[in-house]
Amino acid sequence: xxxxxxxxxxxxxxxxxxxxxxxxxxxxxxxxxxxxxxxxxxxxxxxxxxxxxxxxxxxxxxxxxxxxxxxxxxxxxxxxxxxxxxxxxxxxxxxxxxxxxxxxxxxxxxxxxxxxxxxxxxxxxxxxxxxxxxxxxxxxxxxxxxxxxxxxxxxxxxxxxxxxxxxxxxxxxxxxxxxxxxxxxxxxxxxxxxxxxxxxxxxxxxxxxxxxxxxxxxxxxxxxxxxxxxxxxxxxxxxxxxxxxxxxxxxxxxxxxxxxxxxxxxxxxxxxxxxxxxxxxxxxx
Amino acid sequence: xxxxxxxxxxxxxxxxxxxxxxxxxxxxxxxxxxxxxxxxxxxxxxxxxxxxxxxxxxxxxxxxxxxxxxxxxxxxxxxxxxxxxxxxxxxxxxxxxxxxxxxxxxxxxxxxxxxxxxxxxxxxxxxxxxxxxxxxxxxxxxxxxxxxxxxxxxxxxxxxxxxxxxxxxxxxxxxxxxxxxxxxxxxxxxxxxxxxxxxxxxxxxxxxxxxxxxxxxxxxxxxxxxxxxxxxxxxxxxxxxxxxxxxxxxxxxxxxxxxxxxxxxxxxxxxxxxxxxxxxxxxxxxxxxxxxxxxxxxxxxxxxxxxxxxxxxxxxxxxxxxx
Numbered sequence: 001x002x003x004x005x006x007x008x009x010x011x012x013x014x015x016x017x018x019x020x021x022x023x024x025x026x027x028x029x030x031x032x033x034x035x036x037x038x039x040x041x042x043x044x045x046x047x048x049x050x051x052x053x054x055x056x057x058x059x060x061x062x063x064x065x066x067x068x069x070x071x072x073x074x075x076x077x078x079x080x081x082x083x084x085x086x087x088x089x090x091x092x093x094x095x096x097x098x099x100x101x102x103x104x105x106x107x108x109x110x111x112x113x114x115x116x117x118x119x120x121x122x123x124x125x126x127x128x129x130x131x132x133x134x135x136x137x138x139x140x141x142x143x144x145x146x147x148x149x150x151x152x153x154x155x156x157x158x159x160x161x162x163x164x165x166x167x168x169x170x171x172x173x174x175x176x177x178x179x180x181x182x183x184x185x186x187x188x189x190x191x192x193x194x195x196x197x198x199x200x201x202x203x204x205x206x207x208x209x210x211x212x213x214x215x216x217x218x219x220x221x222x223x224x225x226x227x228x229x230x231x232x233x234x235x236x237x238x239x240x241x242x243x244x245x246x247x248x249x250x251x252x253x254x255x256x257x258x259x260x261x262x263x264x265x266x267x268x269x270x271x272x273x274x275x276x277x278x279x280x281x282x283x284x285x
Numbered sequence: 286x287x288x289x290x291x292x293x294x295x296x297x298x299x300x301x302x303x304x305x306x307x308x309x310x311x312x313x314x315x316x317x318x319x320x321x322x323x324x325x326x327x328x329x330x331x332x333x334x335x336x337x338x339x340x341x342x343x344x345x346x347x348x349x350x351x352x353x354x355x356x357x358x359x360x361x362x363x364x365x366x367x368x369x370x371x372x373x374x375x376x377x378x379x380x381x382x383x384x385x386x387x388x389x390x391x392x393x394x395x396x397x398x399x400x401x402x403x404x405x406x407x408x409x410x411x412x413x414x415x416x417x418x419x420x421x422x423x424x425x426x427x428x429x430x431x432x433x434x435x436x437x438x439x440x441x442x443x444x445x446x447x448x449x450x451x452x453x454x455x456x457x458x459x460x461x462x463x464x465x466x467x468x469x470x471x472x473x474x475x476x477x478x479x480x481x482x483x484x485x486x487x488x489x490x491x492x493x494x495x496x497x498x499x500x501x502x503x504x505x506x507x508x509x510x511x512x513x514x515x516x517x518x519x520x521x522x523x524x525x526x527x528x529x530x531x532x533x534x535x536x537x538x539x540x541x542x543x544x545x546x547x548x549x550x551x552x553x554x555x556x557x558x559x560x561x562x563x564x565x566x567x568x569x570x571x572x573x574x575x576x577x578x579x580x581x582x583x584x585x586x587x588x589x590x591x592x593x594x595x596x597x598x599x600x601x602x603x604x605x606x607x608x
Contacts, residue, residue, distance in 0.1 A: 109362070110392050117362060118391035121382050127352045128387050131359020131367075138320075138341065139363070158383075161352035168347075 001218035005049075007284035009217030012084070013043035014277045017246040018270050019080030019093055023103075025266035026094040031105065033244040033256030034150060035077035037181050037214065038069075041239060042081040044220045045146065051224045052146065056086040059113040065143050066132055068117040070125025071150035071179065072106035073258075075115075079103045082114040122150070123158030126176075130162045133174040133234075144228070147176040152184035155193050160205070167206030170232040175224065178236060179214065181243035185257045202236040214239030247272055288478045289467040294496050297436050302331035302459040304436040305398075308443040309335050309368065313342060316447060322357055322369040324350045330370050330400060330459060354380040354397070358387035361394040366447055372406070373399025373415035373456050377422055388452045389425045395452050402432065402456040402492060403543035404584035406576060414576025415456070420548025422454040423521050429474065430521040431455040432492040437466040438518060445474060456492070463496035465516070475519045477527040483511035486599045487531035487538050491517050491550050493590065494541035494569065500592035505599055512599060520550060525557045532562040537602035539567045541595050543585075546570040565605035567598035 001009075016039040024030035045052040045067065053065045069078055076096060083090045088102070095101040102111045106120030117132070119125035129147035136143050149159060166174055178198060182189050189195055202209040208230040212223040220239070227235035243257070244250030247269040250259070261269075297304075313319040313335070321335055322344045336343040346353045350371050357367035369376075376399040377384070388395045399418050401407075406414035422430045429446070431453060433439035439457070446453045465480070472478065480495070481502045490498035495516045502512040513535055515527055531538060538558065542550035551568030558566060571588045585591050 108391075117359070118386065121386045123351075124355050124383055124387045127355020127383070128359035128362065128391075130352070131356035131361075132363055133359075134344065134356065135320075135360045135363035135365050138365070158351050158355065161346075161349040162355070165346050165349065165352060165356070169344075 001221050004284050006218050007280040009040070009043045009047055010280045011277050012047045013039040013217070014246070014273050014280070015084060016042055016077065016080045018273045019084060019090065020076050021261060021266045021269045023076045023080055023093040023096045025261045025263055027097050028262060029258070029260050030076055030096065031073040031258045032250055032261060033183065034071060034179065034181070035074045036246045036250065037179055037241040037243050038074050038077045038148065039246065040215045040217055041148070041177060041220055042077055044217050044224070046081050046085055051221065053143070056114070059087060063143060065146060066116045067146045067148070068119065068125045068129040068132065069107050069148045070119050070129065071122065071148060071153050072119030072125065074148070075103065075105055075107045078107060078115060079112065082112070087114040122153040123156030125149070126159045126162040129174060129176070130166050130171065133166070133171045134169060136173055137171065143173065145174050147174060149176060149178050151178055151180045151182065151189050151195055151198070154178060154195055154198065163202060163205040163207065166234040171234045172231055174234040175227045176234065176236045178238050179241050180238050181241040183243040183254065183257070187254060199236065199238040206233065207236045208233045209236040209238060211238045211240060214241035215245060286471055286473045286476055288470040288472065288480070290480050291464045291467055294463050294499060296461045297464045299436065300331070300460050301436060301439060301457060301462055304439055305443065305457065306331050306334050308440050310338055312444055312447055313339050316366065318364060318366045319447065320344065320360055320365045320367045322346060322353050322367055324348055324353045324371040324375070326371055332370070350375045350379040351383050354383035354395070355387045357395045358391060358393040366394060366396070368396045368398060370398040370400065372401050372413055373418040374413050377415065377418040377454070381421060384452070385425055389428050393452060394450045396446050397452070397454045399454065399456045400459050402458060403571065403576070404581050404588060404590065405458045405460065405493065405543070407581045407584065408578060410578035411576040416545040416571040416576060417548065418456055419520050419544050420552070423548065423553065427451060428521065429453045429519070431474070432518055432520065433457065434492060434495045434516055434518055435462050435465045437468055437470055438472060441472050458493070465495055475522050475524060477524040478516040478518065479513070480516055481512065481514040483513040484535055485511045485537070486603050487513040487515060487535045488541055488595060488599065489515045489517050489528065489531065489538060489550065489554050490541040491520065493543040493585065494595070497590060497592045497595055498541050501595035501599065504592060504596050510599065510603065517550060520553055523553050523557060525561070528554055528557040529561045532558055532564045536606050537565050537599070539569060539595060539598045539602050541569040541590065543590055544570055545573055547573050565602045567602045569595050569598050
C-alpha cells in the first residue's frame with residue numbers, strides 16, 4: 001500500500017472513530033472499546049476502493065461481499081462506517097439505543113441497511129458466517145465472506161465448532177479476523193481464560209492464519225491480499241489491536257468495554273482524533 | 286381440511302424416518318433450495334438415501350448441534366431452505382440459544398426436526414428423552430411448533446413447511462407409529478383435527494397419545510360416556526377456537542401428551558381455557574418427571590400415557606363438572 005493510500009485509510013478510520021464517539025455520546029453510554037479497535041479494519045474494508053465489494057445504494061446486492069460482525073456489541077463501529085459510506089444519514093447515529101431506533105446495541109440484519117447478520121450472543125455469528133460461505137459455494141458464487149470475532153468471544157466453544165467445520169469444508173471464501181486486544185469485561189484475557197497463540201491454534205484447526213497489526217492499514221490489506229490467494233482453507237487474520245484505541249483515556253483501559261461517554265468526553269476525544277487526522281493529512285502530502 | 290381416520294388402529298407399514306427421507310427427496314427434487322443438515326445422526330434418521338441422492342445439498346456437521354443451527358441460519362440468509370435434524374433433546378437444549386437468536390430473532394427460514402420424542406427415546410433413556418422440547422420451543426416468539434401423528438400427516442407437514450417462510454420445530458418419532466389418517470386426508474397448520482365427536486368431554490391429544498385417546502374414547506363409549514377427540518398437532522399457534530368450542534360443547538377437557546404437562550400441551554390448552562371458557566380439565570403426560578430407560582410400552586405405562594389412564598382422567602373431569 002502506498003503512503004498516500006495508507007494515510008487515507010488512517011483518516012477514514014479516524015473519521016469512523018469520531019462518529020463512534022458521537023454515536024455513543026448521544027445516549028451517554030455504550031460499547032466503546034471494542035468498537036474503536038475495529039476502526040482501522042473497517043476503513044480497510046469499506047473505504048472507497050477498499051477490500052469489501054459493496055453498494056451502499058443496494059445493501060442486499062447479490063454479488064456483494066458479506067461482513068458478519070460476530071462480536072455484535074461492536075454495532076456502533078459498523079453504524080458509523082455505514083453512515084459515512086451513505087447507507088443512511090449520519091444524523092441517524094444519534095438514535096443509538098433510543099426507542100424504535102434502527103441502530104440497536106447489537107447488530108440486527110432486519111433493522112439496519114448494510115448489516116448482514118444479526119449477532120449479539122457470542123459465537124453465533126461465526127456459525128452463520130460459515131453457513132453463508134457454504135451457501136455461496138453451493139451457488140458457485142465468488143463473493144468473499146468476511147467475519148469478525150472478538151478475542152473474548154473465542155472463549156465460546158461455538159467458535160471452535162465452526163473452526164473445525166469451516167476447515168473440513170475447505171471454505172476458502174471465508175476470511176475471518178479476530179480482534180486480539182487482550183481485554184474482556186472482567187480484565188485481560190490472559191488473566192481470565194487465555195487464548196495463547198491464537199494464530200497457531202487456528203493453524204492446528206486447519207486454517208491459514210497470519211498475524212497483522214490491526215492499526216496498520218497496510219498490514220491489514222496485505223494480510224487480506226494474502227488470504228485471498230489461499231486455496232481450500234479458510235483464513236484467520238489475527239489482528240493485534242488495542243481496545244479503546246483512538247482516545248488516550250480509553251486506549252488499553254480496563255473498563256472501556258462498555259462505559260459512559262459524556263458530551264465533554266466526546267469533545268475531548270474528537271479533539272484528539274482531529275489532531276491525528278491533521279497529522280495524516282500532512283503525511284499524505 | 287378434511288380428515289378420514291383409519292378404520293382400525295394398527296402400526297404403519299413403514300417407519301416414520303423412511304417416510305421422512307422419502308418426503309425430503311421428493312421435496313428436494315422439486316425445490317433446489319432445499320438443504321439437509323444433521324449432527325452425526327443421518328444414519329439413525331435413515332437419511333443416507335437423501336445424502337446419496339443429493340451429496341452437495343447434505344451437510345453432516347458432526348457432533349455440533351449449536352454450530353449446525355447457526356450454519357442453517359446462515360444458509361437461510363442466502364436463500365436456502367435448510368432442514369436440520371438431531372435428537373429433540375439436543376436440538377432444543379444444546380442449540381436453544383442458536384434457535385432463539387440466529388434463527389428466530391434473526392427472522393431466518395429454518396426447519397428444525399427433533400427426533401425421539403418423550404417415551405419413544407426408549408433405550409437411550411433419561412438423558413435422551415425430551416419431555417421439554419415442545420415447551421422450550423413454545424416460548425420463542427414466531428416459532429411454529431408441530432408434532433405429526435403418522436405418516437400421512439408427516440408427509441403433508443414436510444412439504445407444507447417448505448412453502449411457509451419462518452422457523453418451524455417438528456418433533457418426530459423415528460420408528461413405527463400407529464396409523465391414524467387415511468391417505469387423502471387434508472390438513473391445515475394451526476387447525477386441530479376432529480377425530481371423534483361427542484358431548485360429555487373432549488380429549489385434546491398429540492403424537493403418541495392420539496391413538497391412545499381414540500382407544501380411550503372407544504372404551505368410554507361402551508360405558509355411555511361420549512367423548513370428542515381432537516388431534517392438536519400444532520402446539521403453536523394453537524387452535525384456540527377448537528378449544529373454546531370443545532369447552533362450550535362438552536364442558537370437560539383432558540389433554541394427553543408425550544411431554545411434560547408443565548409448559549406442554551396441557552399448559553397451552555389451559556392458557557386458552559382460562560381466558561375463554563374455564564371448565565374442569567385434567568392433564569395426561571409426564572408429571573414433571575425425568576425420563577428413564579425402558580421399552581416404549583413400559584414407559585408409556587410408567588408415565589401414564591395409555592388409554593386406561595386417559596379414560597380415568599376423562600371420568601374425573603366429567604365428575605368435576607357437577608362439583
